Amino acid sequence: MGQVETFVERIAAVKLENCFNPYADTCEIFDRRSAPLIRRQNLLRILCALGAAGEIDVWVGRDLGYRGGRRTGLALTDEHSLELYAFHLKVFSLERSTHGPPVKERTAASVYRVLTAVNIPILTWNVFPLHPHESGKPMSNRQHTRSEAELGFSFLEELCTSFPVRNLIAIGNDAAVWTQRLAPRNLCVRHPSYGGQTIFLKQMNEIYGQRIESYGQGGAI
Template identity: 45%
Template sequence: MTPKSFVSALAAADLPSVFNPWRDRCSIHDRRDAAARRRANLESVIAAALHARVETIWIARDLGYRGGRRTGVPLTDEVHLTHAAALMGGIALERATEGPAIAERTAAIIWQVLSRIGQPVMLWNVFPFHPHEADDPMSNRCHTRAEREATWPMLQALVSMLQPKRIVAIGRDAHLALDGLDIPTTAIRHPSYGGQREFIDGMFDLYGIADTPRAPELPLEPRYAAAVTCALA
């Protein structure tokens, strides 16, 4: 599978109460060609990962509505698109939305750590799309087991294409869901819900980076103030 065929396969998926950023267009925030821009962004990132022969994939649970849903690049909000472009070798990544750039707390912490690591990694999610409540497209929910099983072949295809030596599971839910992959997987605490310091420490230990003075915990975004209930069994 090539980056182009992989992104095309993603774009073909259509699931209820799920926003597919490489297929769908938000009538409120997106530009007219938003889905095409996000497809181009992801294709460029995967191609750059292949060129750089990335050895590690970081995998979280689902796309968030402030991050990959808007950019087409997992775990990356609009504020950090330029960071992603630089880390992946100076590729071109474009915004797909109108209005001011939106920040996401998790993406901010992810890219704070990546800026210290200084080496390209592939960012992904167990469930590659943005699952939301049926009556609220700007909400976050955990994907279901059926949704994960329906998209599992895409995760396998990405792993087969990149051939990583290691996978880093971000959060307990992601770690449990990735149990079926035949690749060494390291679990790191998710940075949300008070896990910022543990996430940073875990990643720095994994990459052998000396610690720095502790940054203050970033405040929770309003929609993340209550934990998202997740039952993937």
């Protein structure tokens, strides 16, 4: 088993209370039977594609949410963004692991408005790579704990030392607290949620020199 495969399997082996691990756990409501395998395979395709790149940028969020990463297994990525990510990285396909209509997430919509306009390969990741939820409420979001973040940071650190990272960009202050450990001069932008879309797009425009216009505040959170 290669380094990337081992990395994915180690994340899949993490089991924590009140956390959904999309690479090992199955949602009884929305997931297909093979959902964890599909999400592992998608992540493996992404990491292998990025490993072949000359340099990459890493965009770091906080943790997986129940509308996005819980379903896709990918940070800052909802089901409407899977094929956009596949096209961006020039991988054959990224498969959905759920049944029913695809679910939108507002943060992912903002992120992919930028990601599809930049040329350098992007790895979307989180400080904590699982979906933390409130006790007894699997379809809720909570912020990771300190110990969860410490565990998650070890995976982020490994990625940033294994890949040719050009820019490390924290999306939101919660992520910036941890990315500063890796690169004190790393970049930080406003998180697009809770009315931050316009500032987020403006800051990403400044970083990448793209003309990415702001848009309405409607849509799913």
